[in-house]
Amino acid sequence: MEFYRQASEAVERVLNKQTSVKSYAHSKRLLALVLETLKYQDVIKQLVGVTGLLDKEKKAIKIAKPQGDPIYLVMVLLHDLLFSKRQAIEAGSGPIKDAILRHKTRLRGELTKLRVKAGVTTNSDLGRKAESEGELIPRYLRINTNKIAFIDGVTKLAQLLGLREDKTSNEQPLASDAYRVVEHIPSLIAVHVRLSQRITSSDMYNSGEVILQDLASCMPPVVLLNELKTYGKRLASELDSQSHNMGTVIDATAAPGNKTTLLSSLMHNKGKLLAYEHMPKRFATLEKMVSVAGCANTQNVLGDFTHCDPFAHADVTHILLDPSCTGSGIVNRLDYLTEQDNDDREAHDDRLSALAAFQETIIGHAMKFPNVRRIVYSTCSVHEEENECVVMNSLIQHPDFRLASRDSCLPEWPTRGHSEPFGGDVGLAQSVIRCSPGTDRTNGFFVACFERVDTAEGARVAAAAPAKKRKNKNKNNKKKSKTKSQNQSSDV
Numbered sequence: 442m443e444f445y446r447q448a449s450e451a452v453e454r455v456l457n458k459q460t461s462v463k464s465y466a467h468s469k470r471l472l473a474l475v476l477e478t479l480k481y482q483d484v485i486k487q488l489v490g491v492t493g494l495l496d497k498e499k500k501a502i503k504i505a506k507p508q509g510d511p512i513y514l515v516m517v518l519l520h521d522l523l524f525s526k527r528q529a530i531e532a533g534s535g536p537i538k539d540a541i542l543r544h545k546t547r548l549r550g551e552l553t554k555l556r557v558k559a560g561v562t563t564n565s566d567l568g569r570k571a572e573s574e575g576e577l578i579p580r581y582l583r584i585n586t587n588k589i590a591f592i593d594g595v596t597k598l599a600q601l602l603g604l605r606e607d608k609t610s611n612e613q614p615l616a617s618d619a620y621r622v623v624e625h626i627p628s629l630i631a632v633h634v635r636l637s638q639r640i641t642s643s644d645m646y647n648s649g650e651v652i653l654q655d656l657a658s659c660m661p662p663v664v665l666l667n668e669l670k671t672y673g674k675r676l677a678s679e680l681d682s683q684s685h686n687m688g689t690v691i692d693a694t695a696a697p698g699n700k701t702t703l704l705s706s707l708m709h710n711k712g713k714l715l716a717y718e719h720m721p722k723r724f725a726t727l728e729k730m731v732s733v734a735g736c737a738n739t740q741n742v743l744g745d746f747t748h749c750d751p752f753a754h755a756d757v758t759h760i761l762l763d764p765s766c767t768g769s770g771i772v773n774r775l776d777y778l779t780e781q782d783n784d785d786r787e788a789h790d791d792r793l794s795a796l797a798a799f800q801e802t803i804i805g806h807a808m809k810f811p812n813v814r815r816i817v818y819s820t821c822s823v824h825e826e827e828n829e830c831v832v833m834n835s836l837i838q839h840p841d842f843r844l845a846s847r848d849s850c851l852p853e854w855p856t857r858g859h860s861e862p863f864g865g866d867v868g869l870a871q872s873v874i875r876c877s878p879g880t881d882r883t884n885g886f887f888v889a890c891f892e893r894v895d896t897a898e899g900a901r902v903a904a905a906a907p908a909k910k911r912k913n914k915n916k917n918n919k920k921k922s923k924t925k926s927q928n929q930s931s932d933v
């Protein structure tokens with residue numbers, strides 16, 4: 442039982458954010474049990490609740506005297522009884538093991554009921570991933586208007602999968618026979634995550650008519666091309682880039698190409714879109730995606746965006762920057778648990794600093810383009826260091842740019858930035874977008890939009906900047922002194 446005691450202690454400490462899985466699970470076997478228990482924690486807790494196990498076995502638990510909260514020992518034991526390959530608690534005895542075995546039949550019966558209710562056939566489908574994705578975060582898919590008109594695409598998909606339209610708001614759970622048109626983002630619909638496989642094996646997916654793309658990931662292109670709003674009930678054909686005096690658009694960090702292909706379709710496949718990617722393998726993926734999505738207005742460039750000469754691109758007016766980041770906003774990644782490791786705190790801070798320094802560098806480079814009017818910066822990170830702090834430092838270093846106001850950055854989106862890194866300036870915080878997996882039914886994400894200010898205003902900001910600059914100086918210098926570590930980053 443000692444093994445289970447160690448595992449339960451690790452689960453308890455990880456869930457209470459006192460440690461990371463990595464630092465506590467000393468062996469591979471222990472690590473596997475802890476991670477698997479965490480994965481199934483929601484189902485296990487449901488089973489404990491529905492069987493009333495803790496109440497019914499109070500006496501046995503008292504005798505066992507577990508060190509921490511007994512629920513954690515019960516959780517790891519239940520994991521092995523119900524979800525391990527052998528579906529058995531390992532050798533050894535103890536009052537809690539005996540107590541659980543007394544409820545074995547009922548537990549298995551309730552587990553079957555949960556599987557039926559969730560419409561899945563195996564226990565592994567009931568893991569935390571399926572639970573949180575299916576019930577909290579739907580699968581978002583974009584009708585690619587480069588290939589098919591939105592209405593035609595939705596009708597075709599609905600027929601293909603036998604879906605009805607659900608007109609309730611995005612906060613409501615979505616049934617597996619329904620789709621919902623997503624507010625805020627043009628051509629985006631949400632379906633139940635269980636439909637993913639049917640979608641990815643369909644002709645519509647393989648031909649590029651539908652693209653799987655998270656809600657948050659669609660935001661940067663929409664904000665960048667705010668002038669070309671196509672959302673609401675307006676038809677895409679009413680608008681075109683010429684009437685907005687729009688020049689070349691750059692996607693500076695493009696692979697695998699989700700945002701590039703959305704930019705292309707928001708531009709109605711017209712004008713000029715340059716997509717940079719510096720990693721050859723990822724560039725190949727980008728090329729494939731752009732080709733399948735039918736982006737006729739897109740030119741892919743294999744190379745480092747920060748090495749291109751801004752003055753050779755006087756036609757560029759809009760730049761999208763979605764650089765490498767920690768990826769801490771991506772849900773369903775068990776490795777987020779390892780980020781709470783106190784022993785690793787220094788490495789974590791170094792990594793954050795290095796990424797933030799690179800993020801500021803790439804923003805600074807984009808700001809050198811002589812005619813750029815709008816620059817959107819985004820990350821799939823929830824860390825202020827990669828988000829508001831990077832934006833604030835960039836504003837201080839480049840007073841000829843300011844944050845575009847909330848009016849042009851998805852104003853209806855409710856979750857906005859943190860004001861503290863902006864020195865308490867609520868206006869600045871309101872200008873930027875945050876997405877929170879818990880409340881917004883999408884991955885953790887951040888979007889900010891810079892716009893060029895006129896020279897006179899830029900000069901005024903520059904004069905006011907030094908005080909703020911001093912405040913951020915230490916942090917800034919620390920970042921600059923670190924080496925870049927993009928290989929430790931998330932490029933999704």
Ligand SMILES: C[S@@+](CC[C@H](N)C(=O)[O-])C[C@H]1O[C@@H](n2cnc3c(N)ncnc32)[C@H](O)[C@@H]1O
Nearest residue numbers: 694696697698699700718719745746763932933
């Ligand atoms: C977060 S991912 C971009 C995801 C992409 N925007 C999408 O939505 O599909 C960042 C990408 O930028 C690339 N990258 C990082 N630094 C770069 C640079 N200096 N120049 C060009 N590409 C870069 C990475 O290799 C990676 O493929």
